[in-house]
Amino acid sequence: MTHLSRRGALGAFGGLAAAGLIGAPRLARAAEFPLKYGNNLPATHPLNVRAQQAADRIAKETHGRAELSIFPNNQLGGDTDMLSQVRSGSISFFTPSALVIATLVPVAAINAVGFAFRDYDQVWTAMDGKLGAHVRAAIGKVNLHAFETMWDNGFRQMTTGSRPIETAGDMEGLKIRVPVSPLSIAMFKALGSAPTSLQFSEVYSSLQTRIVDAQENPLPIIDVAKLYEVQKYCALSNHIWDGFWFVGHGRTWAALPDDIKAVISRAINEAGLKQRDDIRAFNETVQKQLQAKGLAFNRPAPDSFRARLRDAGFYNEWKGRFGEEAWSLLESAVGKLT
Structure with missing residues (x-):
């Protein structure tokens, strides 16, 4: 990638x-x-x-x-x-x-906690x-x-080929390519999606042949890899910052x-x-x-995504992994997650 x-x-x-x-x-x-x-x-x-x-x-x-x-x-x-x-x-x-x-x-x-x-x-x-x-x-x-x-290093955004992502409900059953990252995989599973870890060299062809329906990356990579040719929508989700x-x-x-x-x-x-x-x-x-190349953008509110992750136990699990002190400092900047 x-x-x-x-x-x-x-x-x-x-x-x-x-x-x-x-x-x-x-x-x-x-x-x-x-x-x-x-x-x-x-x-x-x-x-x-x-x-x-x-x-x-x-x-x-x-x-x-x-x-x-x-x-x-x-x-x-x-x-x-x-x-x-x-x-x-x-x-x-x-x-x-x-x-x-x-x-x-x-x-x-901890800065890569989903929708933090x-x-x-x-x-x-x-x-x-x-x-x-x-x-x-x-x-x-x-x-x-x-x-x-x-x-x-930028925020990561989601692109899809069939429908725009407006709320967490749109993630249900979505076949999405993610990197090999336990935190990323856990987040998308908690959202009800079907995350698949693929090498980046396989992403374009996998989107083209519908092995996966979606992917997530920073905007410069979406542009350079020409993923707009095989995707129609981009949700400015800011779901992970690194x-x-x-x-x-x-x-x-x-x-x-x-x-x-x-x-x-x-x-x-x-x-x-x-x-x-x-x-x-x-x-x-x-x-x-x-946008000039045809990719349609929207900016979903994070509230429904946070609620879904909270209900699925995602935040509580990673709070336990990172520790009470670190999690408290994160929430002091971003608001209550758990």
């Missing part, structure tokens, strides 16, 4: 890339603190454009003492590889999605507030340093001088805020493009 979307995103993000390209000329003098940062996105993605701007700022404000070298597009391996590398210290920094780092820190998946967030205001209230601090503390317990600003934690190897971070840490923290956190704006603007552009 991500490989296809990233390749297709190269042109779309070209304008942003012009603002700061990966691979810009490096300082001639060897840095006192060389730092390697790996991620799984192309150099032209807003995450890497903003990260390069942060790297330039770090070099400038530390007078060349610290240098952040960026390795995009899985150059250092896949997510599992890079998570292992940042834990061992063979790379200094990595940006795993919350669902990736949740394999190591289970509570990190109505909009970005609630997302950032939670993740910039006490819930984010709780997750960062849990990340710290596995000897990783998580920066305060979480970077955006983001990237910018994490560093704990001992590497602890060994840096305080003044270097301060520069890096400011640069990374402020770049993350700009990346959020980039993603939000890009999603608005993609929606207009998809």
